[in-house]
Amino acid sequence: MRKKTNVELKSKRKTRIKKILVYATFVGPALLFFLTIQIVPFIMGIYYSFTSWNGVSSVVEWVGLDNYIKIFTDDSKFFHSFLFTTKFMFASVLISNIIGLGLALLLNMALKTKNILRTVFFIPNVIGGLLLGFIWQFIFIKGFASIGDLTGLSFFNQPWLGDEVTAFWGIVIVFAWQISGYMMIIYIAALQGLDKNVLDAARIDGASSFGMLTRIIIPLILPAFTICFFLTISMAFKIFDLNISLTGGGPFNSTESVAINIYQEAFQNNRYGLGSAKSILFFIVVAIFTTVQVMVTKKKEVEA
Incomplete structure (x- = not known):
């Protein structure tokens, strides 16, 4: 044994x-x-973040909380970039998810060209942000101007990247155009997982299309909303390549994101310690936003 x-x-x-x-x-x-x-x-x-290192020197001097104190007391530019990034996040998250859900509902129907259209709408997501920014820069400056001259519509003749308001919405448009296809794929996967018997029963009971969408479909695909909101919030907060290639933070730093501000602080101003402190604060804020969002949407899932 x-x-x-x-x-x-x-x-x-x-x-x-x-x-x-x-x-x-x-x-x-x-x-x-x-x-x-x-x-x-x-x-x-x-x-x-607790040092005054310039990113090059071999000497690293410990300064404690001086970098964090400087950010809160003597860096209005950083808070302006934070305000812009927060406004951009709310606008782009809302628009991207509305477009993504709308495309998903449309392409979940029995269309002959739905597979081709899914590919077409997803393609912008695989294009690099820098390249995409330069392409849309040409569209805003040259393309829109040509359309405006032909049609006489004032909408196209605006200084899209030369004004604070229009530059903001220009970045939102490009970001939504790039990311909506990715959100569409997630929403389509959620829609295809719905029980068709529930939808058929609702139709037999006389439910309208809008009623089915708001009372049945959306509550059942709330897990997809949790994922999409989390992704779009984090992506919008961390926007860098698209922003720097499209406007470079202009005009007059009005569209400077937090990521660009940190990059300039660390690598252009050679204040790596201060840039690291800003990045840590930025990480904390993004973590708080995404955690609260996940908790709220998860709670809605349970209630649904």
């Missing part, structure tokens, strides 16, 4: 080691890259 028990223990031990090796083989490289690219730089960023 003892020999049999020892053999069983050895066999279990070998099986456990094999499982650990399999997990290490598949998960290990991803975990290593995550630690190297995400966690280690994040910890280093926290450390540098």
